[in-house]
Amino acid sequence: MSRRKPPVCLHQEITLTLTGQSHTGDGVGKYEGFAVFVPGGIAGETVRAKVTKVKPTYAHARIVRILKESPDRVTPPCPIFDRCGGCQLQHLAYDGQLKMKTRLVRDNLERIGQLKEVSVRPVMGMRDPWRYRNKAQVPFGEGEGGLVAGFYEQGTHDIIDMESCLIQREESDEVVRTVKDIVRELGIPPYREKDHTGVLRHVVTKVGANTGQLMIVLVTNGPDLPHRDELVKRFVDRFPQLQSVIQNVNSKRTNVIMGEDSRTLWGEDTIIDTIGDIAFAISPRSFYQVNPEQTEVLYREVLKAADLKGGETVVDAYCGIGTISLFLARHARRVLGVEVVDEAIADAKRNARLNGIENVHFAVGKAEDVMPWWYAQGVRPDVIVVDPPRKGCDERLLDTIADMKPERTVYVSCNPSTLARDLRILADHGFTVEYVQPVDMFPHTVHVECCVLLEKNRRYV
Numbered sequence: 001m002s003r004r005k006p007p008v009c010l011h012q013e014i015t016l017t018l019t020g021q022s023h024t025g026d027g028v029g030k031y032e033g034f035a036v037f038v039p040g041g042i043a044g045e046t047v048r049a050k051v052t053k054v055k056p057t058y059a060h061a062r063i064v065r066i067l068k069e070s071p072d073r074v075t076p077p078c079p080i081f082d083r084c085g086g087c088q089l090q091h092l093a094y095d096g097q098l099k100m101k102t103r104l105v106r107d108n109l110e111r112i113g114q115l116k117e118v119s120v121r122p123v124m125g126m127r128d129p130w131r132y133r134n135k136a137q138v139p140f141g142e143g144e145g146g147l148v149a150g151f152y153e154q155g156t157h158d159i160i161d162m163e164s165c166l167i168q169r170e171e172s173d174e175v176v177r178t179v180k181d182i183v184r185e186l187g188i189p190p191y192r193e194k195d196h197t198g199v200l201r202h203v204v205t206k207v208g209a210n211t212g213q214l215m216i217v218l219v220t221n222g223p224d225l226p227h228r229d230e231l232v233k234r235f236v237d238r239f240p241q242l243q244s245v246i247q248n249v250n251s252k253r254t255n256v257i258m259g260e261d262s263r264t265l266w267g268e269d270t271i272i273d274t275i276g277d278i279a280f281a282i283s284p285r286s287f288y289q290v291n292p293e294q295t296e297v298l299y300r301e302v303l304k305a306a307d308l309k310g311g312e313t314v315v316d317a318y319c320g321i322g323t324i325s326l327f328l329a330r331h332a333r334r335v336l337g338v339e340v341v342d343e344a345i346a347d348a349k350r351n352a353r354l355n356g357i358e359n360v361h362f363a364v365g366k367a368e369d370v371m372p373w374w375y376a377q378g379v380r381p382d383v384i385v386v387d388p389p390r391k392g393c394d395e396r397l398l399d400t401i402a403d404m405k406p407e408r409t410v411y412v413s414c415n416p417s418t419l420a421r422d423l424r425i426l427a428d429h430g431f432t433v434e435y436v437q438p439v440d441m442f443p444h445t446v447h448v449e450c451c452v453l454l455e456k457n458r459r460y461v
């Protein structure tokens, strides 16, 4: 089939009315029927834009002038918003972001899932959508003027120096500033990615939002950390809420931030945080949701969708450190959790003990292997919760859900496109999507979380 020639060429200036927003946050318009993506553009705007990339089926263009501005356009409060890859939507008023995310979820369900009649509720947003992240991972390196610590410039490995990040908690900014001062004063060499030398690669902070406890992790390029005791002493003097100082050794040439070797330099191996009335021990490498306020909103939505009366068997697939399992356990007869990372399961078990919860059982393995095995053992859950990573569920797991025939399935997703794909498969197995409730866990970014309730359709299942 012959494709028509793109109607635009490189460097051409075009006038474009933007009609939508892409999943990466770009404005999208059609030029003579040809899709053009415009970073920084907002649906509803008309812009003059210069073409920067032409592909056979789409082009990219940079705004030269805004001819008609969206009423939702605001001045991004962060001075490095244009360069940092962390946020994509600070130029869009928060209310506009929420509407965009609702539309994004609906579009994915319709386009990828062919689910046109599904009720997509408005996104549950935050009252104050700033300073929400409980974890910061800040790369250290050398810039032209010496030490830099901040964020990687969009699409590169150049570190932009940063004084403050408006979506991180203030404690994290304070830790990074303190480490910079100490590192400069004591002459601890930052990591140099290009020749894999130097010492300090990243500073990771974790804050228990509800307990105030603070963990500082220094990721180093090898076991040596000059002035270790002095560093620890200064942290202890400076941060009264400090609970734990960890050195994590990562000697590999890799983009993965932490290595496998974590050493406690001072205090505890973990910090504690709470979600609702459940306490969680968080270790340096374990996954824990980054927006604690919205995590509670999300988990309450899961609880509501699960509609537990106390006698149910629940499966929590992709359970991480057991957060959803433990949140549901007091409302069910028993909860079975499965997770592929064995350290996370060790944390989950420890968290169960920490809370005196005994009606949970955790298994290590791939959910798509363990669930069929449970099915073969006669496990017939009343409710199944799945919370997979961005790539969504393995099809074998979805087939097993169909075999298990739970009354309710609650699908928690951080990626609307794989969610739409998987909901289509479950719908074809005879499940009905009752509703989709998006929750804004990541304000100012394009990401959106969803909690979906599916019920088995008695006519087919």
Ligand SMILES: C[S@@+](CC[C@H](N)C(=O)[O-])C[C@H]1O[C@@H](n2cnc3c(N)ncnc32)[C@H](O)[C@@H]1O
Binding pocket: 287, 288, 289, 317, 318, 319, 320, 321, 322, 323, 324, 338, 339, 340, 341, 344, 365, 366, 367, 368, 387, 388, 389, 414
């Ligand atoms: C989005 S996290 C959800 C964790 C947890 N439900 C929570 O809210 O904190 C997804 C989890 O799935 C795990 N995972 C990835 N692939 C898996 C698989 N095939 N089987 C089981 N768990 C898997 C990851 O290690 C991660 O902990």
